Each structure stands twice: as structure tokens, then as C-alpha cells.
Amino acid sequence: MNPIYLFFHKTGSPPWFYRFAGKLIPWLWAGFVVLTAIGLYLGLLRAPPDYQQGESVRIMYLHVPAAWLSMMIYGMMAVTGFIALVWRIRIMEVLTISSAPVGAAFTIIALVTGSLWGRPTWGTYWVWDARLTSELVLLFLYIGVIALYNAYDEPRKAARAAALMAIVGAVNLPIIHYSVMWWNTLHQGSSIGTSGSSIHPSMLWPLVFMAFAFKFYYGANLLSRARLKLLAQDHRKRWVQELLSGKEK
Amino acid sequence: MSQPALSTAFLALLRRDFLLAYRRRAELLQPLVFLLVVVTLFPLGVGPSPQLLAKIAPGVIWIAALLATVLSLDSLFRSDYEDGTLEQMVLSGQPLALIALARIVAHWLVAGLPIILLSPLLALWMNLPDAGVPVLIKSLAIGTPVLSLIGAIGGALTVSLKRGGQLLSLLVFPLYVPLLILATSAVSAAVSGLPYNGQLGLILAGMIAALTLAPFATAAALKLSLS
Amino acid sequence: MLSVSELSFERYFEPVFEPVSFELGTGSLLLVTGANGCGKTTLLRLLAGLLEPSEGEIKCPNRPLYAGHNPAIKDDLSVEENIRFLMRFMGGRCAKSELEQCQEIIKEIGLAPVAQQEGRTLSAGQRKRCSLSRLLFCDEALWLLDEPYSNLDREGIAMLDEIVRGHLDDGGSCVMTTHGSLRPEGFDLQECFLLSGREQTA
16 A cells, blocks of 8 residues: 555554554653743843843743744644545544644734733834734634634534635735735834844844744644544544553553 | 536526526625615714825725625525535536636625725715725725635635624634735825835735635535535 | 445444445335434435545445435526526436426426426425426436425325336436335335444444
């Protein structure tokens, strides 16, 4: 048989995925804790305060990785959603729909930290800044996917509808992002940038560590959610019964 | 199997849709009246100052067009879904994307085209300077098909849900953001005497992209709704 | 003509019915029976290709005709307009001019008195007759009829039996569901008794 098909067939089997994810999750959590510790140490203690923004620049070490991840997760949903729709793999449906709340949470984190940073910088909690605006639209896209999933009764049909919506949204996401950027420069002649072009290494490294820490968190959270969802979906199937009665670990 | 030619089926569907639209013409007027009412509310809400109205005119007219389109989208596939016609369309062996496209074309002709025809009146009410009017019409002419095309995906995704209407607007409004930005800035640019062809070109590109991709997404959503 | 092996379909992660297998040759009629909610409609929708099977296989070389519960009749179109749209859209045998053939079909299914009336004015039985009109102009070899007898009067049932018999004699085949009270009379038929999948797992 085709090796790619075989690979999908194996990873597509719920018991296999359940065990594999179970082994992976502790490592992801460990990676998250270590990277966060290093990132926070560098960001909060070692990095210098910004000469314009002062100490408030440290919010960036949460805001920027959260914003990056929120976009990445939406892209991931489109990828897993596409595989789910084309090859009808249930694991991929579960991964798609399990990604949505995590992505929405990071979008909210990016919005809240962005507006907390805005208070000392712009003097107000909300400015129609390009990044904040496109994060807000992204949040609506996430809410749309989650609401669509919840509106359907049959879970697999719901997951496929949500996957299709995620793909449609992901095709539009870059267009939305760039049109909002362009709209912003159009209406605000001199907006205060996030001084991202020439970033000093002492500020870059904590950002990199935090970005990877967040990705590990996403991985761990996603796999835990997917495992739980599979257990709930298959609670009548034999492999779950065996698992619960302790025959299989 | 003597399946009818694609063009025969496509035309039969368009013909049926126009006949149905004609029999239900009172319902078709509702989104248009809605459009007029929404635009009327703005001078009442923000005051009749001609300068202010002229400044917000492109945005107000475009947002009203967006709302009116979404209002009519819920019924795009609903009656065909409920009476079983959609099942037969899927099973007819004709490409579902083209069936969806026929429905979208019919929708645009009865919901999008009247908005374009009404736009000079709306421009007059909102005190839009004369330089902006042709660009407003042009932007609506290439922009409203995008509204119908993208909206059809949302309509197909929510057709099997009992109360799909509200969810539909939640799904499609974020997708309309780029179109709204480009179209309103084109009109504003024309009013201030700046070049606007770039924006219109981008909308046209978006329309072509939507025309090639949206029918397939709609077809996938319709099949999913029937399963 | 139609071959089904170990077919099953899951909804809410439970099989809707016990796996079914059968073979259907030319000129034969399969009657699918079972209690309400045992998945007869689901089975027919699977055979029609509207649903994807969870397990098992359906081998069906040609596109079948599916007549489901929903009659596909537009309330705002007259009986004649409805049938003419379906004729154009779905295609099929066409020997004479379209209008002539359409009028003939309407006469045959006994709707001539209401041919110009709008769909909304039809009774449930008349709707059923109107939706069965497709059997008269289609050329699909395999028919999937979901509860075809429901709402039909005695004459209607006799008419339907006649149409199905003619189809089988022409070398076609037919799968029909019924919940039991009404059965096709005088046919040499196979029967498939569908068992709900939920009782087995509970």
C-alpha cells in the first residue's frame, strides 16, 4: 500500500493517537515550563526598558508571541481541516475543532495585552491600530468557527462544517490582515509603531523564547483536548472500555 | 443516461429562479426598503450637516449594502433545502459548483443589481460629492458580486440549521472586511481627487478570485448540509 | 446492478443500523422493512450517495434515482411548471415535444384537473403523486423509493404498483422502504429487515 496512506491510516486510528499523544504531552509541558522560565527571566529581568516606552515594553513579550500564535493556530486549523475534509480522518476533525478555543484564547490575550500596553503608550485602552484591529477581526473568525460547530447537532458533521469555515477564513486571513494594515496607514499618518524593525538582541531573545514556549503550550493543550474529545466520542467503543478497565495502559 | 447538457440545466435553473422571484416579488423588495431605511437613519442619528454626511457617505452606503445583502442570503438555499429540491440537484449529476453558481447569479440579479440602481439616490441623500458617484456605482458593480459569492458559502453552511440567519451574519461579516475597506477608500479617494483605480483593480481581482473559488466552497458546504 | 456488503453508518458515534449486505439483480425489487427509526431512510440516502458509509461498500455502476420524503415541489410554481423544470433539469427520455410529454405525464399520474394550480394548493397525496411523476420520464435503471405509498389513495397505490411493475419488466430494479402497513402486492420480491443499531450496543 501507499506509504503515505499507511501513515495516515495508522495515525488516524484513535487508540494509536491516544497513546502517542499521551506520551508526547508531558514533554510538551516540560518544554513550555522551561522555555517560559527562560523567556520571562530574560524579558522581565535582563532586557533593558525601552527608551521611549519604559517598562511597559515588557508587555510585548506576551503580546507579540500571543498574536503570532493566534494567526498560526488559525492556519493550523485550515491545514488539519483540509486533511479532515479530503481524507475524512476523524482525528483531524477533532484536532481542528480542539484548536479553535486555544486560538481564540490567544487572540483574546493578544487583544488584552495590546490594550494594556496602549494605555501608557497612547493614553487610551483602545486605538484602531492595525495589529489590534486585525486581531479583533481574527477573534470574530474564531467565534464564527466555534459557533458553527456548536450550532450543529451531529458532532462529525459539525466538525466538518467548522473545518470548511476555517479553510474559507484562512484564505481570507492574509487579505484581511494586509487590507487592515493598508487601511491603517491610510487613516493614521503617523501611528506609533512597535519599533519592530531594528530590535536589539537583548529584546529579541526573550521574544523568541516566549514564542516557542507558547507553541509548546498550544501543542500540549491541543493534544490534551483532542484526547479528551476522543474518549468522549468513543466511550462505547472497545478500546475505551479496555482502557477504563485497566487492561491497557 | 441521457443527462441534459450543462447549459440546459443551468438555464432551466436560472429561469425557474426568476419565475420564483417574480412570484415572490413583494419579498424581494424587503432588503431594498431595508437599505433605504438604514441610510435614512444616519442623517437622523448624526445630524444633517452636509459636510459630515459627505464624509461618511461611502462607508454608510457600503455598510447598508452589506447588511441588505446578508439579510437576503439566508433564503438563498433554504427553500430548496427544505422542500427536497437541493437533494435532487446534488443527485442530478450536474456539477454542484455550477448549480451553486446559477443560484448565486440569480441572487445577485435580484438582490445586488437593485442596490447598484438605487445607489445614485443614496448618494444624493448622503450628500456625496458628484466626483464620488460614478466610483460608488463602479465599486458596487464589481463589489456586490463578491458579497453574493462569499455570502453563498455562509448560506450553504447554515442552511440545515433552524436559526441560521444570525450565525450567517457572524460568519460572513469578517470576510467582507477587505472589500469594505477597498470600496470605501476608492470612493473617498475619488471625492478628494486622488487616483482610485488601484482599489477598484484589487476589488476586481477579488471578484475573479471569489468567482473561481466560492462556488466550490459553496458546493462542498451544500453536500455537507445534506449529509 | 447493486451490490452492498457490510454497510453501516454512524451517527453520534453509534451505528444507525446493523450492518447490511445484499445483491440486487436486474428486474428485481428489494423491500426494506423495519420499525420506525431503524434507519430505512438513512440506508436509502446512503445508496443514493447523499451520505458516505462509515464501513462497508456500495457497488452501483450507474446513478440511481432517489425519491425521498421531501417531494421537491415548489409552492409558487404550478404542477406543470414544477414537472417541466424537473424534466429539463434532470433530463431523461424525451421522444415528443416537452410540453406534450409533460401534459401526458400529468394525465397519467391523475393530476390533470390541478395541472395549473400552484404547488401550495395540493394535498399531501397530490404532492406525492407529483413527486412520483419523475418515474415516468427518468431513465435511471435503479430506483430508490422512500415510503412511496405514504399518503397515496387506493388508486394511487395501484398506479404506483403498475409503474414499478413496468420498470421491473423493462429490466430495471427498485429498492423500496415501508414501515409495514402497506406492501407492494403481487411482486416477486426480496426483503431486507433492518435492525436498529442502537439496541445492540446498549
